[in-house]
Amino acid sequence: MAVDSFFEALASRPRREILAYLSAQELTAGEIASRFAMSAPAISRHLSVLEGAGLVSSERRGQYVVYRLNKDNLVNTLTGFAFEICPKAGPLKRESRRLARKES
Amino acid sequence: MAVDSFFEALASRPRREILAYLSAQELTAGEIASRFAMSAPAISRHLSVLEGAGLVSSERRGQYVVYRLNKDNLVNTLTGFAFEICPKAGPLKRESRRLARKES
DNA sequence: TATATATTTAGCAACTTCGTTAATTGCTTA
DNA sequence: TAAGCAATTAACGAAGTTGCTAAATATATA
Known part of the structure; x- marks a missing residue:
């Protein structure tokens, strides 16, 4: 299920x-790795987990691979979950209803 | 950090x-366990993880322990995270801003 | 082609999580 | 007190995750 990997x-x-980091701008795998005290292979694996969950997308650009955040998928899945658990109350109420209408 | 355990x-x-299940009504540990094909001790551990994350609260009532959902904490943490990642766009925008104002 | 840089894949050890059964604790009632 | 039900804790093995280094793959450039 998608929500599992999410x-x-x-x-x-x-x-x-x-x-x-990706919420501010696109970054290459190396630029991301340089921001962590962790090896590049470890970061590469984290990136593939995020990509498998649909949270980021990648594009090869020459010898670099550029990653970007999939904001829509992140926000929609989060909102859908909140709606499932708290259908009738809480700050997400109005937005969730709007989203549900849009998708039906 | 709270967001980690969350x-x-x-x-x-x-x-x-x-x-x-808890979004609909309060339930005892045993009532929850009866809804799963899993042993009561396994459910008990899941409940303690959820309680440690602040997602549910428990109260002993006689020989039973009743669990209930902490909706506010769930929605606020989810919204706070969405706001951190997507500060300027997406369906959560308006609600997130409202929440940020309310908490400052 | 040969070399350098960027990234990913492979193989490994340490650690954590998950579910099971058995034992323990808490409360109620005869 | 003793018996019974509810719930949790303890102890265990199976399975998955995380990070590392070394090796492999892609692309650019001399």
Whole structure:
């Protein structure tokens, strides 16, 4: 299920930090790795987990691979989950209803 | 960090299903366990993970222990995270801003 | 072609999680 | 007190995750 890999991907501090970096701008794998005290192979694996969950996309550009955040998928999955758990109350209420209408 | 245990707790399908059950009503540990094809001790451990993350609260009532969902904490943490990653766009924008104002 | 840089894949050890059964603790009631 | 039900803790093995280094793959450039 999509929501499984989604929450699995978010259950890691370095992966959430990668998302935070990518929220500001696209970055190459190397640029991301340079921001962590961790080997490039370890970062590469985190990136593939994030990509498998649909949270980021990658594109090869010459000898570099550029990663970018999939904001829509992140926000929609998060909102859908919140709606499933809290259908009738809480701050997400209005936005969730709007989203549900849009998708039906 | 709180967000660590929060996402760790959500990274489990049975735990997310427990939250879904509790979104409708309070339930005792035994009532929750009876809804799963899993031993009571396993459910008990899942419940303690959820409680450690602040997602549910428990109260002993006679020989039973009743669990209930902490909706506010769930929605606020989810919204806070979405706001951190997607500060300027997406369907959560308006609600997130509202929440940020309210908490400052 | 040969060399250098960027990235990913492979193989490995340490650690954590998950579910099981058995034992323990907490509460109620005869 | 003793018996019974509810729930948790303990102890265990199976399986997965995480990080490392070394090796392989891609692309650019002399």
